[in-house]
Amino acid sequence: MRNPVELSKAYRLLNHGPTVIVSAAHGGRRNAMAAAWAMPLDFAPPKVAVVLDKSTFTRTLIEGAGTFALNVPCRALADATFALGSTSGRDEADKIGHLGLATFDATAIDAPLLEGCVAWLECRLLPEPHVQQAYDLFLGEVVAAQADARVFTDGRWHFGPGQDELRTLHHIAGGAFFTVGDALQARLPR
Amino acid sequence: MRNPVELSKAYRLLNHGPTVIVSAAHGGRRNAMAAAWAMPLDFAPPKVAVVLDKSTFTRTLIEGAGTFALNVPCRALADATFALGSTSGRDEADKIGHLGLATFDATAIDAPLLEGCVAWLECRLLPEPHVQQAYDLFLGEVVAAQADARVFTDGRWHFGPGQDELRTLHHIAGGAFFTVGDALQARLPR
Numbered sequence: 001m002r003n004p005v006e007l008s009k010a011y012r013l014l015n016h017g018p019t020v021i022v023s024a025a026h027g028g029r030r031n032a033m034a035a036a037w038a039m040p041l042d043f044a045p046p047k048v049a050v051v052l053d054k055s056t057f058t059r060t061l062i063e064g065a066g067t068f069a070l071n072v073p074c075r076a077l078a079d080a081t082f083a084l085g086s087t088s089g090r091d092e093a094d095k096i097g098h099l100g101l102a103t104f105d106a107t108a109i110d111a112p113l114l115e116g117c118v119a120w121l122e123c124r125l126l127p128e129p130h131v132q133q134a135y136d137l138f139l140g141e142v143v144a145a146q147a148d149a150r151v152f153t154d155g156r157w158h159f160g161p162g163q164d165e166l167r168t169l170h171h172i173a174g175g176a177f178f179t180v181g182d183a184l185q186a187r188l189p190r
Numbered sequence: 191m192r193n194p195v196e197l198s199k200a201y202r203l204l205n206h207g208p209t210v211i212v213s214a215a216h217g218g219r220r221n222a223m224a225a226a227w228a229m230p231l232d233f234a235p236p237k238v239a240v241v242l243d244k245s246t247f248t249r250t251l252i253e254g255a256g257t258f259a260l261n262v263p264c265r266a267l268a269d270a271t272f273a274l275g276s277t278s279g280r281d282e283a284d285k286i287g288h289l290g291l292a293t294f295d296a297t298a299i300d301a302p303l304l305e306g307c308v309a310w311l312e313c314r315l316l317p318e319p320h321v322q323q324a325y326d327l328f329l330g331e332v333v334a335a336q337a338d339a340r341v342f343t344d345g346r347w348h349f350g351p352g353q354d355e356l357r358t359l360h361h362i363a364g365g366a367f368f369t370v371g372d373a374l375q376a377r378l379p380r
Binding site: 012015016017018019036037038039040041042047049051075078079081082083086099128130131135136137139155156157167170171172173175176177178179180181182183184185186187188189 | 209318321362365
């Protein structure tokens, strides 16, 4: 079940550094790509930063639409995440459909959200032409967020027994990923 | 044992999204702070991005020195990482020393590197006043990198049996961290 995430807690979806899938739609085309380089940028209003290479078709769509989504994939989607990061949608009619991936509509923007992910952040591009051009760095404000209620509730991720397939992915290189591991609570010195 | 990491592989140290400790020195002062919002920005030359709140003393030192280091802490340093993220060095003579943390000298810049971490990236600030001011976003070029040879060799992290204390930290909130979990290899469709 997908639950809305309050915007003040949306940064928590990315705080632990998962690999994301960036999706966008514009002018009758849609696409999605994997991106290991994404992070929160602010709490309230929540903002994010993501690196999008100039060669990517998703970047072209985002520049046209002014909106994008960050989908947080899990272990069950590892092969799909690798595939989305290994081929370009520029030369294909519909990379998402070709890979057999199901999508659903975003709530606040026009972008495909990927079924089977465990969180989704819908973003409005914050145009910063200099850093986009010089560093391929794109900034966005999160305008809506959802998460899979099995593993994210009350603003916290929690992966329990039997939920290994729902653990987030953290890219190493070449389609090798870590999944997120155990949680611990640090203590402050007396 | 600390091994140099070739610059073309330095992005791998952050690719899986660990929480970092940012350290810097300037004008006879030094400091370090925890930062969950850091990521690679480019491969070669390697670049990084990190969010530094205006209230932090480490940011003041970085603006003065023009250099900073990203230290990658591990489970054994969870309490220290939480402490470094919970107190300011602005009002203290030496937060690092007060917490009983040992340091060693960086190789290419003037910044304290923290003993017990599992990787270290030495960076030269890439001045971008607009995004620093508007978004607290700091960009840097990595000029030297090292890693703990027990868990990072040939450009790859590998956490084996008995190395749980060396696993990287991924901040959830309020001093709760995930440690990085198991690795898997994704497969492309035929």
